[in-house]
Amino acid sequence: MASLISHPVVPLALAVAVGRGVISVPLLVVGMVFSMVPDLDGVTFRLGIPYGSPFGHRGFSHSIAVALLLALAAVPFSRALKAAPLAVFCFLTISMVSHGVLDASTNAGHRVAFLWPFSAERMFFDFRPIEASPVSLHRFMSGRGLQVLESELMWVWMPAFASAVVGYCFRRMLRAETREPAR
Numbered sequence: 001m002a003s004l005i006s007h008p009v010v011p012l013a014l015a016v017a018v019g020r021g022v023i024s025v026p027l028l029v030v031g032m033v034f035s036m037v038p039d040l041d042g043v044t045f046r047l048g049i050p051y052g053s054p055f056g057h058r059g060f061s062h063s064i065a066v067a068l069l070l071a072l073a074a075v076p077f078s079r080a081l082k083a084a085p086l087a088v089f090c091f092l093t094i095s096m097v098s099h100g101v102l103d104a105s106t107n108a109g110h111r112v113a114f115l116w117p118f119s120a121e122r123m124f125f126d127f128r129p130i131e132a133s134p135v136s137l138h139r140f141m142s143g144r145g146l147q148v149l150e151s152e153l154m155w156v157w158m159p160a161f162a163s164a165v166v167g168y169c170f171r172r173m174l175r176a177e178t179r180e181p182a183r
């Protein structure tokens, strides 16, 4: 997996790029949680479910279908989330699917079951620059974590920051243009 602190960076960057008018703060918070939810499947280790099973790590919880379903389940709460139903659905879907995208970009671990339940095939991208994070916190803290964070800084945090800045500047530019008096 990518480390748990890097997954929420994607919805955060998207929210900054798109703006609070579309993605409210409560929706952003839920999106950040959604970006981490797939790794709750870590509990399957304790239950003795093998990696290879669709219910093992990086299995069904990392699929696009589950992301769509959970995002859809959140739509009735749009008013509480202070956002439009379509924004809730799209933002939460992207937040959760981004988890699998980062995992499939890691250089170790298991492949991701993006297409479950339609296909049990596990996938990795060809280009996988992110150092896989150890599942155990102990191993993460013992030096390996620094290596992981370095690669995530380079391949997750920096591109996310750049996208957020580009989106933010683009929005400001558009707003300034629409405010300019007609000649």
Ligand SMILES: [Zn+2]
Residues within 6 Å of the ligand: 001, 002, 038, 039, 058, 062, 099, 103
């Ligand atoms: Zn994961």
